[in-house]
Amino acid sequence: MKKITLICAAGMSTSLMVTKMKEAAKKLGEEVEIRATSESKFKQYENDTDILLLGPQVGFLLNKYKQTYESKGMKVEVIDSIDYGMMNGEKVLKNALGL
Amino acid sequence: MNKSNFSEKLQRFALLMQSNRYLQAISNGLMSALPILMIGSFAVLLAVLPIAPWQTFIKTTGIQAILLIPYNIAIGCLALYVSFLVSYKLVESFEKEPVVPALVSVFCFLLVTPISIFEKQSAFLLSWFGVQGLFTALIVSLVAARLYIYVLDKNWTIKMPAGVPPTISNVFSGLIPAVIVGLFFLIIAGVFSHTHFKSFTQFIYTLVQTPLSSLGSNFISLFVIVLIQMILWFFGMHGSLVVSSIITAVYLPMDLQNLQAFSTGQPLPHILGQQFYNLYAGIGGAGGTLGLVILMLFIAKSKRLKTLGKLAIIPGCFTINEPVVFGVPMMFNPIMAIPFISVPLIQILVAYIVTYIGLVPPPAGVQVPFGVPVIVAGIMQGSWRIGLLQLVLIVLSLVIYYPFFKKLDDQSLKEELNAEKTNQQVQA
Numbered sequence: 095m096k097k098i099t100l101i102c103a104a105g106m107s108t109s110l111m112v113t114k115m116k117e118a119a120k121k122l123g124e125e126v127e128i129r130a131t132s133e134s135k136f137k138q139y140e141n142d143t144d145i146l147l148l149g150p151q152v153g154f155l156l157n158k159y160k161q162t163y164e165s166k167g168m169k170v171e172v173i174d175s176i177d178y179g180m181m182n183g184e185k186v187l188k189n190a191l192g193l
Numbered sequence: 194m195n196k197s198n199f200s201e202k203l204q205r206f207a208l209l210m211q212s213n214r215y216l217q218a219i220s221n222g223l224m225s226a227l228p229i230l231m232i233g234s235f236a237v238l239l240a241v242l243p244i245a246p247w248q249t250f251i252k253t254t255g256i257q258a259i260l261l262i263p264y265n266i267a268i269g270c271l272a273l274y275v276s277f278l279v280s281y282k283l284v285e286s287f288e289k290e291p292v293v294p295a296l297v298s299v300f301c302f303l304l305v306t307p308i309s310i311f312e313k314q315s316a317f318l319l320s321w322f323g324v325q326g327l328f329t330a331l332i333v334s335l336v337a338a339r340l341y342i343y344v345l346d347k348n349w350t351i352k353m354p355a356g357v358p359p360t361i362s363n364v365f366s367g368l369i370p371a372v373i374v375g376l377f378f379l380i381i382a383g384v385f386s387h388t389h390f391k392s393f394t395q396f397i398y399t400l401v402q403t404p405l406s407s408l409g410s411n412f413i414s415l416f417v418i419v420l421i422q423m424i425l426w427f428f429g430m431h432g433s434l435v436v437s438s439i440i441t442a443v444y445l446p447m448d449l450q451n452l453q454a455f456s457t458g459q460p461l462p463h464i465l466g467q468q469f470y471n472l473y474a475g476i477g478g479a480g481g482t483l484g485l486v487i488l489m490l491f492i493a494k495s496k497r498l499k500t501l502g503k504l505a506i507i508p509g510c511f512t513i514n515e516p517v518v519f520g521v522p523m524m525f526n527p528i529m530a531i532p533f534i535s536v537p538l539i540q541i542l543v544a545y546i547v548t549y550i551g552l553v554p555p556p557a558g559v560q561v562p563f564g565v566p567v568i569v570a571g572i573m574q575g576s577w578r579i580g581l582l583q584l585v586l587i588v589l590s591l592v593i594y595y596p597f598f599k600k601l602d603d604q605s606l607k608e609e610l611n612a613e614k615t616n617q618q619v620q621a
Binding site for chain 2: 102103104106107110133134149150151152153154155157158175176178179180181
């Protein structure tokens with residue numbers, strides 16, 4: 095089962111996104127575990143994440159996370175800002191699984 | 194300078210601010226104290242709630258005095274907690290075992306705090322553990338933690354033979370760093386006791402905290418901070434996150450001074466503060482977009498904007514507006530740039546003026562967590578008039594956003610109609 099973690103500043107708006115993605119996962123019949131957390135708490139989940147998605151508002155942290163985690167086999171990407179704004183859970187989920 | 198170049202520079206600035214471990218340690222350390230700050234705040238709020246029968250009741254039963262105890266222990270001793278938490282967070286960022294150095298930092302904070310003597314009894318004045326000692330606590334905890342790490346990295350430690358349980362060897366490995374850090378602050382305490390400041394804490398209070406809070410109480414400072422924040426947001430970066438550590442370090446002490454005055458019924462010393470920023474600088478999220486969301490929800494002709502309005506209204510009431518920033522989108526949007534950046538600036542300006550002339554009281558500095566809905570958050574700052582001011586500012590933002598919203602709506606509607614037309618042509 096793929097484990098996806100979303101991060102933003104406080105984990106607030108990403109938690110909205112997570113709800114939408116979970117709905118999409120159910121509809122598509124995908125077995126995934128999705129969670130949202132704040133940037134400062136991500137360390138807790140570093141060993142429990144296959145795909146790391148950054149909210150576009152913390153996209154400036156992409157290189158920092160890529161450097162730390164890509165070598166460990168984690169996929170790191172920034173969520174497309176329009177998909178994020180429209181809370182398009184299905185598209186974000188599909189893109190994430192396609193990484 | 195071209196646009197992408199500027200954007201890159203901003204990105205680097207944001208990353209620099211956000212990845213600065215010292216600023217982060219201060220910010221995360223203070224945030225960890227929030228549960229305790231909240232207990233203290235709510236106790237005060239109950240103790241001074243301006244309802245006559247309640248006041249008579251708590252005064253006659255002696256409950257009021259009891260309610261002020263958690264305030265004194267929670268907010269009145271914040272510096273003491275902070276001296277632990279900030280150094281804990283800093284050591285953690287170096288991926289070292291944080292408990293011992295955090296404790297050493299508390300020890301050092303107490304070392305530099307003056308002991309008063311009353312009729313042969315020696316005592317710490319509670320005031321040094323509160324706002325007056327806060328900056329000392331921040332400085333001591335950062336320096337103590339950093340020095341501890343430095344000594345640890347130099348490997349000047351007592352090595353335990355293999356086979357000793359890690360818990361025990363951890364304690365011993367902390368021994369030499371602890372002694373060195375302790376000695377360092379003992380020397381500082383000794384030196385400053387011979388100056389006319391009498392103590393390091395008094396020195397910091399006079400030399401750093403007082404000028405810093407006068408800088409903080411200057412409206413221009415807040416204006417510039419919010420302007421930087423909004424420019425970052427316009428480029429799609431979380432501006433609020435980037436400036437949060439500065440906001441906390443400068444404005445939280447001012448909140449606490451207000452709360453102290455509030456608990457004793459004195460006039461509140463500061464108009465600005467962290468709660469002022471939370472209440473007025475961006476109602477409904479960065480850019481004060483709640484007014485815009487209301488427009489989208491009720492009068493948008495474009496389907497896309499209407500859907501977004503439905504999606505964004507509830508999070509907006511809780512000051513979350515990423516759907517608006519990225520969905521409208523506000524970022525890189527030349528039509529929306531003017532209101533997006535200017536609305537929060539106008540909102541804080543109006544709030545400042547209205548508070549300055551005394552129509553609305555300053556926020557009492559009650560520490561509430563992020564996510565208390567708009568207007569309720571205002572009322573919790575000690576007066577219904579603050580909630581009303583928030584409401585007025587929402588209406589004001591609605592008016593400012595209106596012409597820009599109209600343009601945006603027309604544009605989106607045209608795009609939608611065009612898309613439909615091409616669809617029909619394809620089908621035909």
